[in-house]
Amino acid sequence: MFNQPNTLYQNNLLRRLFPSDLALLEPHMERVALPMRTQLESAKSVIGHVYFLEEGIASVVAKIPKGRDTEVGLIGLEGMTGALVALGGDRAPHDTYMQLAGSGLRTPALSSALSESTTLKALLLLYVQTLYIQTSYTALVNARSKLDERLARWLLMCHDRARGDRLAITHEFMSVMLGVRRPGVTVAIQELEGRA
């Protein structure tokens, strides 16, 4: 259905765009460095840019008032932020920020490009499907799986999106992502290591 991947980009979506769709986006795209904790979207705010990551990992993080944060989405070079823009929306429900530093390309003009190209829309909607599936499984494991299983899944999801086998992520960060206190992460990692 889609074009042979190009080699101009590391991002899997950009690699699979038709040249005509790339031509729609490229005039509005800028390459950006994305250090740790760079805010890509803010809850309840208009989505200014859509980011196509080339390296690093972004987390979509939901908050309960007065409670602690929990990660509800993970995005790397397979995808993009701003899935809701692809669905016709313009506001972010949650915060999205970089949890592993990287880089990418961003554009403020995705919605206008989408209205001009059905092939662009078809590809990005396929990605939104994958994100929907990821999120539904996150809901399942959050309800049914114990911490060690959730931690294992999360580490594998990060590994899928990282270069090499080393992940520079602190226990403190994992504790936010998994919605538990930090010593709980330390114990769960011990258990995983003991099992290996």
Added chain:
Amino acid sequence: MPRYFFHIRSEDGHLVEDLEGQEFADLAQAEENAMASAKEILAEGLLSGKPVLTGAVFEICNEKHALVLRFPFSDAATKPGAPP
């Protein structure tokens, strides 16, 4: 804020070192975190059907690696305190 390290001494004497530490306003806040964290770890163990770590102890050290507080996990099982 001072950084505290939450090493975990298991019942058989094995030590799981906390190399990262975490910042708290004071020792009382660190103790509250120990209570909540131990409750969470015990609860997680119970729900997994595993033996729970009621014999474990947090050995909380300050930035100079001096032991400032021992917090037995059994306290989290028997005493009220900060929820996870």
